[in-house]
Amino acid sequence: MIEFTNVDKVYPNKVKALENINLKIEKGEFVAVIGLSGAGKSTLIRCINRMHDITSGSLVVDGTNVGKLKGKEIRNFRKKIGMIFQSFNLITRTTVIKNVLVSFVPQLSFWRKLTGIFSKEHKLQALTALDQVGILEKAYIRVDQLSGGQQQRVALARTLAQNPTILLADEPIASLDPVTSKQVMDDFKRINQEMGMTVLLNIHHVEVALEYADRIIGVREGQIVYDGSANEVTDEVLDYIYKGKAGEVKQEMYKEGAYV
Numbered sequence: 001m002i003e004f005t006n007v008d009k010v011y012p013n014k015v016k017a018l019e020n021i022n023l024k025i026e027k028g029e030f031v032a033v034i035g036l037s038g039a040g041k042s043t044l045i046r047c048i049n050r051m052h053d054i055t056s057g058s059l060v061v062d063g064t065n066v067g068k069l070k071g072k073e074i075r076n077f078r079k080k081i082g083m084i085f086q087s088f089n090l091i092t093r094t095t096v097i098k099n100v101l102v103s104f105v106p107q108l109s110f111w112r113k114l115t116g117i118f119s120k121e122h123k124l125q126a127l128t129a130l131d132q133v134g135i136l137e138k139a140y141i142r143v144d145q146l147s148g149g150q151q152q153r154v155a156l157a158r159t160l161a162q163n164p165t166i167l168l169a170d171e172p173i174a175s176l177d178p179v180t181s182k183q184v185m186d187d188f189k190r191i192n193q194e195m196g197m198t199v200l201l202n203i204h205h206v207e208v209a210l211e212y213a214d215r216i217i218g219v220r221e222g223q224i225v226y227d228g229s230a231n232e233v234t235d236e237v238l239d240y241i242y243k244g245k246a247g248e249v250k251q252e253m254y255k256e257g258a259y260v
């Protein structure tokens with residue numbers, strides 16, 4: 001479970017990105033965070049794996065008080081939380097499987113780190129993760145020969161190989177075309193349903209968020225202004241989250257062809 005209690009986040013430049021956040025996300029939920037650019041969506045997600053420190057309040061993830069972690073504890077904690085980025089963060093000039101194996105490097109003994117030789121177990125785990133996202137046959141292909149959607153799946157496999165309990169995604173489909181976006185969102189949904197993994201993502205495309213997520217969190221100027229079922233999000237709710245610009249947000253999406 002993820003639990004924010006009275007959380008504020010103020011950046012060193014005095015920008016208050018989060019204000020009095022109170023939020024509980026249970027295991028196995030599929031949650032999308034929506035809101036205007038600069039509303040605080042990324043900050044909210046990135047506090048969960050301690051990419052950002054909260055300024056006040058408390059944040060507890062699966063019984064761990066995230067703000068109190070130090071040094072090695074932070075690294076160990078992060079292993080339980082998978083994070084997917086818009087930019088995939090892959091090493092494109094090497095094979096798919098090597099990119100997944102990279103996630104095991106911190107666990108390797110000194111000589112294995114030195115030689116770059118992975119154990120059979122790790123290779124099996126990597127191949128299993130590739131199978132889970134449907135790209136097992138690409139294991140020995142170089143990443144730069146894959147499409148954007150396939151690259152996002154490699155990133156997803158690399159994260160899954162760590163057996164996380166929570167999957168966070170910061171704009172995972174922002175740079176993808178509509179068809180590929182759908183494939184990636186289908187992957188998230190399948191992982192959520194079949195593996196019971198909690199999925200929390202931050203997404204610009206409202207229609208996609210409403211289609212896939214069970215629960216929507218609307219953020220406006222650092223505050224949660226909507227938290228409820230995706231089925232109950234009306235145009236009025238969207239207008240409030242998007243400060244009266246919901247129509248423009250939707251039009252922009254149609255223009256981009258983001259929703260077909």
Ligand SMILES: Nc1ncnc2c1ncn2[C@@H]1O[C@H](COP(=O)(O)OP(=O)(O)OP(=O)(O)O)[C@@H](O)[C@H]1O
Nearest residue numbers: 011013015017035036037038039040041042043044
């Ligand atoms: N590292 C940082 N240092 C200072 N201010 C920051 C930093 N990161 C974000 N901010 C500010 O905090 C506020 C919230 O930013 P955040 O990136 O969380 O919003 P967002 O809703 O994810 O926006 P976008 O959709 O454009 O990514 C913004 O005013 C932003 O300028």
